[in-house]
Amino acid sequence: MSETDVFGPLLEARLRQACADLRARLRARLPGRVEEVLSQDAELAGNPEAVLELIYAEWTTREELGEPPERAERLVKWVRRHPVVAALSAVLVGGAAASVTSISLLWLRAEGALADREAALRDLRDEKKKVEWNLSRLQLAAAREAWTADNLDEARRLLDECDPALRDDDWRALHRACHALRHVSPVLPTPPVFVAFGSDDQAVVAMAHGGAYFWHRNSPDPPRPFEVPLPCHGLSCTGDRQVVLLSVDIGRVDLIDCSLADGKVLRKLTFEGALDFGGFARLSPDGRRMALVRFQKEEIEVLDLRGGPSRKLKLKSRGRPCRSPSARTDAGWRPSRPTAWFRGTSTPARGRSPGTSGSRSPAWPSPRTGPPQSSETRSRPAPPKSCWWTSPPGRCDTPWCSRGCSTWP
Amino acid sequence: MQPGVQHVALSRDGRTLGAGSVEKPVQLWDVATGKPGLTLRGCPKGSISSAFSADGEWLATAGGDGAVRLWNIKPD
Numbered sequence: 001m002s003e004t005d006v007f008g009p010l011l012e013a014r015l016r017q018a019c020a021d022l023r024a025r026l027r028a029r030l031p032g033r034v035e036e037v038l039s040q041d042a043e044l045a046g047n048p049e050a051v052l053e054l055i056y057a058e059w060t061t062r063e064e065l066g067e068p069p070e071r072a073e074r075l076v077k078w079v080r081r082h083p084v085v086a087a088l089s090a091v092l093v094g095g096a097a098a099s100v101t102s103i104s105l106l107w108l109r110a111e112g113a114l115a116d117r118e119a120a121l122r123d124l125r126d127e128k129k130k131v132e133w134n135l136s137r138l139q140l141a142a143a144r145e146a147w148t149a150d151n152l153d154e155a156r157r158l159l160d161e162c163d164p165a166l167r168d169d170d171w172r173a174l175h176r177a178c179h180a181l182r183h184v185s186p187v188l189p190t191p192p193v194f195v196a197f198g199s200d201d202q203a204v205v206a207m208a209h210g211g212a213y214f215w216h217r218n219s220p221d222p223p224r225p226f227e228v229p230l231p232c233h234g235l236s237c238t239g240d241r242q243v244v245l246l247s248v249d250i251g252r253v254d255l256i257d258c259s260l261a262d263g264k265v266l267r268k269l270t271f272e273g274a275l276d277f278g279g280f281a282r283l284s285p286d287g288r289r290m291a292l293v294r295f296q297k298e299e300i301e302v303l304d305l306r307g308g309p310s311r312k313l314k315l316k317s318r319g320r321p322c323r324s325p326s327a328r329t330d331a332g333w334r335p336s337r338p339t340a341w342f343r344g345t346s347t348p349a350r351g352r353s354p355g356t357s358g359s360r361s362p363a364w365p366s367p368r369t370g371p372p373q374s375s376e377t378r379s380r381p382a383p384p385k386s387c388w389w390t391s392p393p394g395r396c397d398t399p400w401c402s403r404g405c406s407t408w409p
Numbered sequence: 410m411q412p413g414v415q416h417v418a419l420s421r422d423g424r425t426l427g428a429g430s431v432e433k434p435v436q437l438w439d440v441a442t443g444k445p446g447l448t449l450r451g452c453p454k455g456s457i458s459s460a461f462s463a464d465g466e467w468l469a470t471a472g473g474d475g476a477v478r479l480w481n482i483k484p485d
Contacts, residue, residue, distance in 0.1 A: 147450055148450065150434075150450050150451055150452065150453050152450070152451045176447070177447055177448060177449075177450065179481075180447060180449055180451075180480045180481055180482060181449070181451040181478055181479075181480055182479050182480065182481045183478065183479035184476050184477075184478050184479075185476050185477040185478070186476065187474060187475040187476045188475045188476070188477070189475070190475065191457060191471070191472070191473060191474070191475045192457065192458065192471035192472075192475070192477055193457050193458055193471060194458050194460075194471065195458050195459065195460045195469040195470065195471045195477055196460050196469070197460055197461070197462040197463065197467065197469060199463065201462040201463050201464055201466075201467060204469050204477060204479065206469075206471055206477045208475075213477075215477065217467075217479050223477070285421065285460065285461065285463070286463075
């Protein structure tokens with residue numbers, strides 16, 4: 001008996017058991033091609049050597065005969081082979097896991113606390129904003145109260161202390177009201193009763209009882225006084241250095257042209273009996289026109305002091321446009337030209353108001369056509385040389401200004 | 410209009426009216442709309458007279474305390 005006959009069945013049995021074990025333990029299975037070959041070739045299946053060669057050939061061709069062991073199994077084997085290292089690794093991994101877990105928990109807890117604190121901080125900020133807003137409102141109310149009490153310094157201080165981010169329209173309106181006052185002159189010896197701006201808007205003239213004061217608003221110098229010859233009832237500035245004073249005395253109206261440089265009276269014009277039956281006179285801001293209001297008449301007479309025509313404005317116009325003495329409608333002031341009573345074409349009685357000669361007043365020029373070119377206008381006599389504002393100083397022969405002109409320098 | 414007005418002033422353009430007295434501060438009014446404008450406080454004894462400048466940006470008041478005050482009323 002040869003060795004093959006003796007070990008052949010044993011080897012075959014051993015191989016079959018190994019294959020079964022492999023299938024059972026490693027869930028391995030032969031490639032389908034090997035099983036297919038074995039199932040088709042019974043002779044080959046009965047020849048263990050051929051099977052071994054087949055398996056060897058398959059193995060050498062790197063074809064897997066079974067699945068590799070699982071990682072857990074390999075791990076168990078590795079642990080069994082290296083217990084100390086495995087224990088240390090387990091401790092390290094466990095510690096790391098515990099650390100990560102606790103750190104995560106602490107992180108989550110800190111995140112929650114941070115969110116709570118942020119919410120609380122947000123609430124505090126909102127509350128702070130409300131408090132600051134209420135405080136600014138209170139401060140603005142206090143500033144308004146100080147402003148109402150004419151305490152501008154306190155009001156300005158309170159306004160300046162307000163938070164710039166909370167300054168709204170109310171604050172700006174009050175700030176503007178508090179800073180509207182720009183200049184305050186020194187206190188005059190007597191309270192001023194009239195004020196007027198110069199033509200340059202820089203000079204200010206104040207008229208008080210017993211004198212007038214000239215003041216330049218951008219100058220640090222105090223107001224400079226100058227004498228006024230008559231009690232003043234009106235004031236206007238015609239130029240930088242000239243002022244017209246209006247004085248009314250028992251029906252007589254005096255216009256005095258003074259120089260602000262030295263207080264000298266340059267010209268004087270008197271309207272005798274202009275307000276015989278009561279009334280008052282007013283000067284226009286530029287000093288070029290004067291309005292006479294008579295109590296016994298329901299009209300206002302406007303005199304052009306540069307020599308233009310006079311106008312009579314009815315008080316009971318009921319909203320209709322004012323009419324000129326010639327009944328032509330004109331809503332605005334017109335360029336002036338010498339009036340009839342200034343030109344000498346009208347000679348009202350002495351002591352009579354010049355405006356009462358309305359029938360002799362020239363026609364009111366049309367707004368479109370300009371001054372009328374009538375024969376009367378073209379042939380009108382030249383104005384007197386000493387006429388008010390239009391001629392060099394000299395003696396005036398106009399009846400109603402003879403008294404005043406006599407005082408001209 | 411506030412009671413006790415003692416003086417009024419009209420600007421050159423006719424848009425602004427100022428009214429005041431020795432008891433009340435000068436109150437500016439918009440003539441076109443009739444609405445009150447700036448209130449000029451700062452005169453302890455009120456004002457006796459007032460006048461607008463030619464450009465309408467300034468108002469001069471004669472105060473009851475003897476001082477002349479200049480107000481900048483130019484709108485913002």
